[in-house]
Amino acid sequence: MGRWAVSEHDIVCVATTPNRAQAHLWRDALIAEGIDCQVGEYLNFWFDNMPWAQADVWVHRANAHRAREILEQQLPQDAPLGEGVCQL
Numbered sequence: 577m578g579r580w581a582v583s584e585h586d587i588v589c590v591a592t593t594p595n596r597a598q599a600h601l602w603r604d605a606l607i608a609e610g611i612d613c614q615v616g617e618y619l620n621f622w623f624d625n626m627p628w629a630q631a632d633v634w635v636h637r638a639n640a641h642r643a644r645e646i647l648e649q650q651l652p653q654d655a656p657l658g659e660g661v662c663q664l
Contacts, residue, residue: 584638589616591633591647599631602647609646611639 590613593599599615606613616632635643 584636586637587614587634588637588640589632590635590640590643592630594630596629596631599633602633602650605646605650606633606635606643609642611635611643611646613639613643 591599591602593602596615596617599617603613603615613633613635616634633643633647
């Protein structure tokens with residue numbers, strides 16, 4: 577295996593939102609489906625001279641596809657830009 581080989585045990589981001597409460601709802605939905613996950617909070621940065629905070633939902637790569645399918649069902653049709661399921 578090479579130094580940068582991909583492993584199913586890698587942790588990947590499957591969703592991001594500026595709404596921390598929403599990230600926790602997504603986490604709860606994934607846990608209810610048997611997918612272990614974590615919420616990365618307090619990720620703050622500046623974008624176009626504006627402060628921006630976001631929360632990310634992270635899972636093992638082996639569960640990423642299933643987690644994205646579950647989260648896509650959780651997203652409202654009018655989800656704001658910047659809130660959604662991450663693509664690898």
